[in-house]
């Protein structure tokens with residue numbers, strides 16, 4: 001059976017999410033049939049007075065490092081490295097294909113707000129969109145989560161697992177790690193360092209630690225996991241402090257996981273790493 005806007009609205013209302021700010025990580029395919037696709041999700045949440053926050057990363061603005069930092073999880077350029085002087089600003093709609101159709105739809109909407117981070121921007125739509133987004137900066141990549149927590153907001157995993165939950169990278173920072181530095185151009189075409197999250201593949205292991213604060217519901221075939229953002233951040237920060245290995249993925253050679261667990265990049269004495 002096709003899921004319709006009214007089904008999504010009922011799920012929002014029934015789980016007391018109306019009026020909330022919510023960071024959504026989603027697979028629209030998980031519904032097993034969604035009438036009107038991502039537009040149905042957006043319309044349902046906006047009609048219920050919610051603000052939707054989504055990651056809208058755009059790694060095509062990546063440039064090679066302007067300085068070598070130790071423990072920075074970097075072993076050479078990624079394929080998508082920016083060879084022209086390509087300049088990001090919040091008005092651009094570039095987004096990585098693997099971000100999914102909901103973020104892509106939102107970033108292309110006129111009314112959306114998009115953050116000031118060329119590689120790892122967040123975008124939002126709804127009443128609190130501007131508030132959630134306005135203080136994101138190259139060296140404060142996860143500021144939108146601080147604002148989300150200020151609004152007593154939630155995280156919603158819509159048919160996806162904890163390896164999509166970007167908040168867990170903020171938990172790594174709160175646990176004392178430095179976030180990786182990745183380079184891009186600023187508006188003046190000058191190379192700048194930005195903060196970026198690392199490898200997320202190991203994050204599925206958080207399910208057993210977060211299970212007591214996760215509410216699970218089904219909407220069509222889509223399994224939704226709902227978490228209060230602040231509770232999730234506090235709990236997962238403590239989990240990382242107690243057991244740093246929790247974040248390691250299954251790839252033995254994963255340099256990002258290795259360096260993150262050691263504490264991330266060494267910034268003492270780094271020229272371009274702190275603004």
Ligand SMILES: [Zn+2]
Pocket residue numbers: 199200201202248249250251254255256257
């Ligand atoms: Zn890894």
